[in-house]
Structure formats: C-alpha cells, structure tokens
Amino acid sequence: MSLPLLMFLAFIAATLGITYWAAGRSSGEKAFFAAGRRITGWQNGLAISGDYMSAASFLGIAGLIAFYGYDGFMYSVGFLVAYLTVLLVVAEPLRNSGKYTMADVLAYRLQERPVRAWAALSTLTVSTFYMIAQMVGAGALVSLLLAGSGIGYTTAVTGVGVLMIVYVVFGGMLATTWVQIVKAVLLMSGTFLLSVLVLAHFGFDLDELFKAATNITLQSDGAVVTRNFMEPGLYYKPPYGALDLISLGMALIFGTAGLPHILIRFYTVPDAKTARVSVFWAMLLIGAFYIMTTFLGFGAATIVGPDEITANGGTNMSAPLLAQALAGDVFFAFISAVAFATILAVVAGLTISASTSFAHDFYSNVLHHGSERRPGEEVRVARWTAFVVGAVSILIAIGLGPNANVAFLVGLAFAVAASANLPVILFSLYWKRFTTRGAVCGLAAGLLSSVGLILVSPSFMGIDGPEVAESARRMIQAQALYPLKNPGIVSIPLGFLAAVVGSLLSREPSAEDKYYELSVRANTGLGAEKAG
Amino acid sequence: MSAWHQIYSGAPYRRMIMQKKRAVCAMTVFFIAYYFALPLLVGYWPELMSRTAWGEANWAYLFAFSQFLMAWAIALIYMRFASRFDKMADDILADAGKSGPDGGGG
Numbered sequence: 001m002s003l004p005l006l007m008f009l010a011f012i013a014a015t016l017g018i019t020y021w022a023a024g025r026s027s028g029e030k031a032f033f034a035a036g037r038r039i040t041g042w043q044n045g046l047a048i049s050g051d052y053m054s055a056a057s058f059l060g061i062a063g064l065i066a067f068y069g070y071d072g073f074m075y076s077v078g079f080l081v082a083y084l085t086v087l088l089v090v091a092e093p094l095r096n097s098g099k100y101t102m103a104d105v106l107a108y109r110l111q112e113r114p115v116r117a118w119a120a121l122s123t124l125t126v127s128t129f130y131m132i133a134q135m136v137g138a139g140a141l142v143s144l145l146l147a148g149s150g151i152g153y154t155t156a157v158t159g160v161g162v163l164m165i166v167y168v169v170f171g172g173m174l175a176t177t178w179v180q181i182v183k184a185v186l187l188m189s190g191t192f193l194l195s196v197l198v199l200a201h202f203g204f205d206l207d208e209l210f211k212a213a214t215n216i217t218l219q220s221d222g223a224v225v226t227r228n229f230m231e232p233g234l235y236y237k238p239p240y241g242a243l244d245l246i247s248l249g250m251a252l253i254f255g256t257a258g259l260p261h262i263l264i265r266f267y268t269v270p271d272a273k274t275a276r277v278s279v280f281w282a283m284l285l286i287g288a289f290y291i292m293t294t295f296l297g298f299g300a301a302t303i304v305g306p307d308e309i310t311a312n313g314g315t316n317m318s319a320p321l322l323a324q325a326l327a328g329d330v331f332f333a334f335i336s337a338v339a340f341a342t343i344l345a346v347v348a349g350l351t352i353s354a355s356t357s358f359a360h361d362f363y364s365n366v367l368h369h370g371s372e373r374r375p376g377e378e379v380r381v382a383r384w385t386a387f388v389v390g391a392v393s394i395l396i397a398i399g400l401g402p403n404a405n406v407a408f409l410v411g412l413a414f415a416v417a418a419s420a421n422l423p424v425i426l427f428s429l430y431w432k433r434f435t436t437r438g439a440v441c442g443l444a445a446g447l448l449s450s451v452g453l454i455l456v457s458p459s460f461m462g463i464d465g466p467e468v469a470e471s472a473r474r475m476i477q478a479q480a481l482y483p484l485k486n487p488g489i490v491s492i493p494l495g496f497l498a499a500v501v502g503s504l505l506s507r508e509p510s511a512e513d514k515y516y517e518l519s520v521r522a523n524t525g526l527g528a529e530k531a532g
Numbered sequence: 533m534s535a536w537h538q539i540y541s542g543a544p545y546r547r548m549i550m551q552k553k554r555a556v557c558a559m560t561v562f563f564i565a566y567y568f569a570l571p572l573l574v575g576y577w578p579e580l581m582s583r584t585a586w587g588e589a590n591w592a593y594l595f596a597f598s599q600f601l602m603a604w605a606i607a608l609i610y611m612r613f614a615s616r617f618d619k620m621a622d623d624i625l626a627d628a629g630k631s632g633p634d635g636g637g638g
Contacts, residue, residue: 070574070593070596073593074571074596076596077567077596077600080599081603083603084560084603084607085560087607088556088560088606089560092614206587206588207589210587210588210589210593211588214588230582230588230589230590230592231582231590231592232574232578232581232582233574236575241575242571242572242574242575246568246571249568249570249571253564253567273618276611279607280607280611283604283607284604287600287603287604290600291597513534516534516536516537516539516540517534517536520545521536523549523552523617523621524539524621524624525621526539526625526628
C-alpha cells in the first residue's frame with residue numbers, strides 16, 4: 001500500500017471517528033442544523049477557514065502562481081479582503097435575526113413562500129455548482145495522488161461523495177464543523193511547513209526568492225520563453241484583462257458574504273458577538289494562508305518549474321510536487337493527504353448547506369407553510385436531501401469525466417452569490433422600503449444573469465484548437481458573446497438594480513412595519529435564537 | 533406603537549444606529565476604494581506597477597501585500613468599535629427591561 005493512501009486512510013478513520021461521536025449529539029433540529037449553537041469563537045473561526053479554503057485555493061492558486069506568477073496572487077488578495085464585507089455588514093445581523101438559513105433573514109419581514117422558494121433555488125444552485133467543480137477536481141486529483149495505488153477517477157469520486165454523505169447524514173453540522181476544524185489545522189500546518197522549506201531553500205532571503213521569480217523559463221506554444229513572474233498581466237491579458245480583474249474582484253468581494261455554506265456557519269455559535277469574533281479568527285488564518293500561497297506558487301515555479309509540473313499532472317499538482325522536491329515522498333504523501341482533507345471538508349459544508357436550505361426553506365416553509373407535521377421531520381428531510389444531493393453529484397461528476405473543463409463553476413458560484421444573494425440580504429437588513437417583489441426580482445435577475453452570462457462567456461463558449469482533447473473542449477464551439485471570464489461586473493449591478501426597481505414598483509406596508517422589529521433584533525440581539 | 537417600534541424610535545437606539553452607520557460606512561467605503569485601486573492600477577498601468585520598489589519587490593506586489601495588512605487593520609478597528617456598540621445595545625435592552633417586547637423565545 002502506498003504512503004499517500006495510508007495517510008488518506010488515517011484521515012478517513014479520524015473523521016469517521018468524529019462522525020460517530022457527533023452522531024450521538026445530533027438529534028433534534030438545533031443540534032443537526034446548527035451544532036446546538038455551541039461552537040466557540042475560535043472553533044468557528046477555524047471551521048469557517050476550513051469551509052472556505054477549497055482545493056481550488058490550496059492547489060489551484062498555488063498552480064496559477066506557479067504558471068502565471070503575480071496574477072494568481074490577485075485571487076489570494078480578493079479571498080481575504082472579501083471577509084471585511086462578511087464582518088462589517090452580514091455576520092452579526094444574520095446571527096441575530098435568522099435561525100438556520102440565509103432565507104430566514106429575507107423571510108423575516110417579507111412574504112415567506114416566494115422569497116424562500118427563490119432563495120432555496122439560489123442556494124441549491126450555488127452549492128451544487130460549487131460541489132460539482134469540487135468533485136470533478138477531487139476525482140482527477142485523488143486518482144493522480146494515488147497513482148501508485150490503482151485508484152481511478154470513478155472510485156475516487158464515489159469515495160469522496162460517499163464520505164461527505166456519511167458525515168452529513170449521520171453527524172450533521174457538528175461532524176461537518178469538526179471535519180472542517182481538523183482540515184483547517186492540517187492545511188495551515190502543511191502550508192506553513194512548505195513555506196518554511198521554500199524560504200530555507202533561498203536562505204531565508206525573500207529577495208532571493210523574488211529574484212528567482214523574475215526569471216522563469218518555460219515552454220509556451222511550442223517555444224521556450226523566459227518570463228518575469230513578478231509582473232502583472234501574464235494571465236489577465238489585454239484587451240479585457242483589466243476588466244476581467246475588476247469583475248473577478250467584485251465577485252469575490254461581494255460574493256463571499258452571500259455564500260450560503262459560509263453564512264450558515266454563523267448559526268452555530270451562541271450569539272452575534274461570538275459570530276464576530278469567529279470572523280476575526282477566520283481572517284487571521286485565511287490571511288496568513290493566502291500570503292503563504294506566494295511562497296508555494298513561486299516555490300513551485302522556481303524549484304520545480306512549470307514544464308516539470310506540466311509533465312507530472314499539470315497546474316493542480318504544483319504544491320504536492322513542490323513538497324516532493326523539497327522533502328521527499330513522506331512529505332508528498334502528507335501534502336496530498338492535506339489536499340484530500342481540504343476537498344472533503346468543503347464538500348461536506350456544501351452538502352449540509354444545500355440540505356438545510358431544501359429542508360428548512362423549501363420543504364417546511366414553501367410546501368408546508370411552516371407547520372411541521374411531525375416532530376423531527378425537517379431533519380429527516382435534510383438527511384434524505386444530503387443523500388440525494390451527494391448521489392446526484394457523484395453521478396454528474398462521473399458523467400463529466402476527469403478532464404471536463406469545470407473550473408468556471410467556482411467563479412459562477414461566487415457570481416451568483418454576489419448578484420442574487422448579497423443584494424437581497426443587504427436590502428432586507430438595511431432598507432425599510434424593500435418588498436417581496438423587490439426580493440424576488442433581485443434573486444431572479446442575479447441568478448439568471450450570472451448563469452446566462454457564464455453560458456456565453458469564454459469559459460463555456462469558444463473555439464478550441466485541434467490540440468485540445470475531445471473531453472476538455474468547451475461546450476459551445478463558437479465565438480463567445482460575452483468577453484469576460486467572470487459575469488460579476490454586469491450581473492452584480494443588475495441584481496442590485498432589479499431589487500431596487502422591484503421594490504419601488506410595489507408597496508408592502510407589513511414589510512415596512514416589521515422593519516423596526518428586524519432592525520432592533522439585528523442590532524441588539526433581542527430575541528435571537530439561543531444556544532442549547 | 534409596538535414595543536419594538538418604541539425601542540427603535542428611542543433616543544439611545546437612534547444614537548447607536550447613527551454611530552454604527554457612520555463607522556461601518558466609513559470603513560466599507562475605505563476598504564472598497566483601497567481594494568479596487570489594486571485591479572485598476574495593475575490592470576491599466578501594469579508597466580508602472582512593475583517597477584521595483586523595495587529590494588526585488590515591485591509596486592504591484594507591495595500593494596497587493598498591503599491589502600492583507602489593510603484588511604487586518606480594518607478588522608481590528610471594527611472589533612474595537614463593535615465592543616462599544618455591544619455596550620450601548622446592552623444599555624438599551626436593560627432600559628427597555630420589563631416593559632420591553634417579549635421576543636425572548638425567537
């Protein structure tokens with residue numbers, strides 16, 4: 001049995017242990033959906049980090065920097081700064097006025113059924129798209145990391161999918177939280193060790209590392225070229241590079257505060273103050289992590305080299321290959337296991353957010369008008385939803401295959417969150433004149449415009465040359481109608497605008513009356529859901 | 533007038549909301565301006581930003597790195613403001629006391 005596989009199994013054993021422990025403590029709604037609201041500030045800070053830093057961050061950004069230098073680091077910056085939006089405007093009022101989902105806040109003073117139905121649709125869209133991207137990535141990656149063990153793509157996808165179902169169905173939010181905490185600790189330690197080794201390689205002289213990064217030789221379109229990786233513009237090229245950067249920035253800055261799987265983490269703590277403290281902890285960890293992505297990326301570019309990485313599995317393998325080059329097979333196995341843990345923690349978070357929204361928003365409140373027919377029904381529905389969401393994701397990921405071009409789904413998730421979710425969350429909390437029609441218009445316009453623009457963007461539409469493999473080709477082989485990779489710059493203003501226009505074209509005195517109540521709740525914590 | 537409305541229109545609550553709004557708006561406007569200056573400068577003036585500034589590091593890299601410090605600094609400042617607002621909220625709730633809304637159960 002290969003060393004990476006052994007470490008994977010050790011992690012699986014540990015997380016199944018956590019799930020077994022959590023299973024005994026996850027009966028009842030509050031326990032299943034919100035871990036009893038007993039998670040402490042630093043624990044939730046770690047769990048938010050674990051929920052947020054996906055394999056796309058750990059492997060993807062390290063890879064982007066290893067191949068394009070500076071431009072990859074732009075993601076890192078946006079991923080941290082985005083938490084200011086979470087901290088300043090969303091975390092505390094959400095904790096004070098909601099129960100289990102983002103839609104709780106919207107439904108507070110608006111008409112429950114239309115608002116929850118659209119919010120659930122948006123949540124399921126964000127979570128499943130994000131999940132499919134993670135699953136395809138996971139399958140390709142795990143089969144690559146475990147190349148020596150004869151585990152193929154299909155087995156890897158099925159394994160990841162079954163594990164996330166088990167965590168959520170049996171252990172609920174409590175197991176998910178602790179899997180995320182363990183992953184965050186592993187990820188931070190792995191990244192820290194790698195960074196120290198990279199710096200040691202350059203004699204702990206940052207200037208030496210930067211100097212090496214200004215002079216990277218690689219193959220590009222069949223020719224050998226030398227590039228300066230400290231310079232911007234290698235990934236986001238003219239004519240649309242600058243606009244694409246801004247569009248990406250908007251999706252990150254406004255999208256993070258609308259990601260349902262992040263928002264529901266604030267319901268797991270006892271009060272708004274703890275929610276705030278947990279964001280602060282998360283910002284320290286997430287910031288430290290994203291600064292270190294430079295060392296990982298530049299380290300991989302200078303010590304391993306882009307061509308060597310291409311020959312051994314491609315961009316996503318940059319960090320593991322760097323580990324191998326610096327400290328051999330054991331460290332490679334450890335970093336691979338960290339990547340595996342990263343994937344599992346994120347997909348578990350997505351699964352529980354999708355199932356909570358379906359059970360709480362759609363099943364209980366849209367289909368059954370908020371009256372639970374039998375005790376424990378909402379949890380039962382959530383468990384079934386987790387099973388179905390997991391099974392469907394496994395099937396879709398297997399159907400798409402390991403080479404499918406799905407990275408754009410992550411960008412799409414952020415764009416939908418920024419364009420559909422954030423405007424309505426903000427207006428619910430801060431604008432008295434906001435109405436149900438405004439919420440439905442905002443959610444629909446944000447959701448449809450993001451998805452629509454992605455479909456006609458270069459991620460989905462474009463003419464691939466003959467060198468691109470059949471399975472990796474873009475879905476529509478024609479010139480893209482929308483030139484940017486990210487829809488944010490158009491869809492976010494559209495989402496806000498639709499919410500405003502929809503509100504101004506309607507009147508809802510009951511929503512205005514309830515504004516006082518929501519404001520007082522959101523700002524003082526009076527009547528907020530209690531721990532226990 | 534409901535009990536919620538009573539708290540809402542009371543002077544201490546109005547004062548807290550005004551101060552909160554001022555602080556949060558100022559910080560939000562600042563961080564958004566500071567953040568979007570990065571893609572603007574790097575996107576439209578890449579040559580300028582590629583000049584070396586400090587050792588081997590260029591302006592683009594230093595400005596990107598400063599975003600991390602900015603985010604942490606704003607977070608710290610907000611945490612300090614927030615504990616003041618916590619105290620104001622506690623006082624408001626204590627005042628509303630027995631006559632306040634019975635919204636305890638949630």
